[in-house]
Amino acid sequence: MNANQTLKTNHSVNADHSSKSNSSSNAAHTLKAPYALTAELTHRCPLHCAYCSNPLELQKRENELGTADWLRVLDEAAELGVAHVHFTGGEPLLRQDLEQLVRRARELGLFVNMITSGVGLTRERVRRLAEAGVDSMQLSVQASDGELSDRIAGIKSHELKRRAAEWIKAEGIPLQANAVLHRHNLHQVEEIIDLCVSWGAERLELANVQYYGWAFANREYLLPSLEQLQAAEAAYMRSKARLGGVIELIWIVPDYYAEYPKPCMGGWASISFTVTPDGRALPCTAAAGIETLRFDSVKERSLGWIWQESEAFTAFRGEDWMPEPCRSCDRRHQDFGGCRCQAYLLTGDARNADPVCALSPDHWRLADFVASRGASARSRAAGGENDPAITAEGDRDPPVARMRGY
Ligand code: SF4
Numbered sequence: 114m115n116a117n118q119t120l121k122t123n124h125s126v127n128a129d130h131s132s133k134s135n136s137s138s139n140a141a142h143t144l145k146a147p148y149a150l151t152a153e154l155t156h157r158c159p160l161h162c163a164y165c166s167n168p169l170e171l172q173k174r175e176n177e178l179g180t181a182d183w184l185r186v187l188d189e190a191a192e193l194g195v196a197h198v199h200f201t202g203g204e205p206l207l208r209q210d211l212e213q214l215v216r217r218a219r220e221l222g223l224f225v226n227m228i229t230s231g232v233g234l235t236r237e238r239v240r241r242l243a244e245a246g247v248d249s250m251q252l253s254v255q256a257s258d259g260e261l262s263d264r265i266a267g268i269k270s271h272e273l274k275r276r277a278a279e280w281i282k283a284e285g286i287p288l289q290a291n292a293v294l295h296r297h298n299l300h301q302v303e304e305i306i307d308l309c310v311s312w313g314a315e316r317l318e319l320a321n322v323q324y325y326g327w328a329f330a331n332r333e334y335l336l337p338s339l340e341q342l343q344a345a346e347a348a349y350m351r352s353k354a355r356l357g358g359v360i361e362l363i364w365i366v367p368d369y370y371a372e373y374p375k376p377c378m379g380g381w382a383s384i385s386f387t388v389t390p391d392g393r394a395l396p397c398t399a400a401a402g403i404e405t406l407r408f409d410s411v412k413e414r415s416l417g418w419i420w421q422e423s424e425a426f427t428a429f430r431g432e433d434w435m436p437e438p439c440r441s442c443d444r445r446h447q448d449f450g451g452c453r454c455q456a457y458l459l460t461g462d463a464r465n466a467d468p469v470c471a472l473s474p475d476h477w478r479l480a481d482f483v484a485s486r487g488a489s490a491r492s493r494a495a496g497g498e499n500d501p502a503i504t505a506e507g508d509r510d511p512p513v514a515r516m517r518g519y
């Protein structure tokens with residue numbers, strides 16, 4: 114399970130991170146140490162989620178960093194000031210050196226979270242990960258019932274997840290969960306929350322799908338209707354009131370329906386970064402899609418240099434790079450102009466304002482797509498067909514099936 118859908122929120126920095134001067138052209142910007150590293154150990158995954166934000170071109174096993182490289186990355190990350198590491202993928206359990214990496218990260222004093230589909234986990238593997246020192250495990254949840262869950266995952270996996278949750282709890286490891294929400298499971302928000310409570314999860318991220326990688330290719334299949342989103346948000350609010358204190362619930366906003374963009378990653382290369390399976394360091398998990406940037410590899414450069422000096426990391430730090438309308442907008446300190454990856458995907462230029470923004474001259478690109486999706490759902494309903502936006506029936510198979518990447 115990749116963390117991509119759940120990490121584009123505004124992380125709060127709770128470490129005392131030292132300031133360094135940024136040698137980029139944006140000299141006035143004060144550079145802090147990164148708080149979190151997302152270590153994408155592999156793109157291989159037994160699941161086929163249509164909303165996966167891994168790139169369409171998945172890295173093959175033979176291109177993955179070896180154990181020694183990852184150990185060095187962890188050493189350099191700790192030296193740089195990183196406090197929190199997320200081991201993710203793909204499915205990180207497919208790496209046989211996972212326990213070794215967890216152990217090293219703990220020795221370095223990092224908080225270690227592991228994000229998994231639960232598929233491939235055994236009782237013995239959970240015990241070994243606990244011994245290695247994993248601090249928390251985050252299980253992906255596709256739906257509240259086995260039939261829909263297995264359909265979304267593309268393989269039978271719901272029962273394996275239930276067992277994984279049981280073993281994680283039995284080993285005393287704090288359990289978290291994440292559910293990517295889209296047209297085919299939004300009607301189950303309340304049931305998904307109850308399921309996670311019954312599994313003993315302490316925290317659940319309800320992440321409305323973000324359209325990168327496979328999710329972008331499948332966005333027509335995944336985009337919910339406004340009515341469906343409103344009903345789901347109301348269900349989330351009801352559950353929050355009902356379950357206050359039992360489980361921490363995080364709602365990650367559906368930005369295709371927002372007026373202003375999210376403060377993506379808390380600002381470009383400002384709080385955290387990702388290392389991909391083949392060793393490229395990215396300011397955000399989806400950034401590899403920006404073909405106009407060069408992303409340096411940890412095989413050739415130190416993490417410190419990449420964070421402080423590299424072209425990709427310095428490209429959009431601060432505000433000097435911003436064109437209008439962001440340059441003179443009062444909200445620029447709040448949302449940093451939105452998401453660079455989304456700006457690139459939808460306009461072809463990563464410097465543009467995120468088209469989610471109603472003030473962006475490119476907003477029509479997104480608004481037209483949302484409107485046409487709504488119109489096609491309405492015409493289906495008028496023709497007597499089920500509207501998947503409302504009933505979660507029909508459109509059962511995503512047009513682009515995510516490969517396993519083996
Ligand atoms: S296919 Fe699903 S489980 Fe696998 S990496 Fe992608 S989102 Fe995560």
Ligand code: SF4
Pocket residue numbers: 373374438439440442443444445446448449450451466467470471472473
């Ligand atoms: S114009 Fe730019 S800074 Fe202003 S709200 Fe829109 S994206 Fe944010």
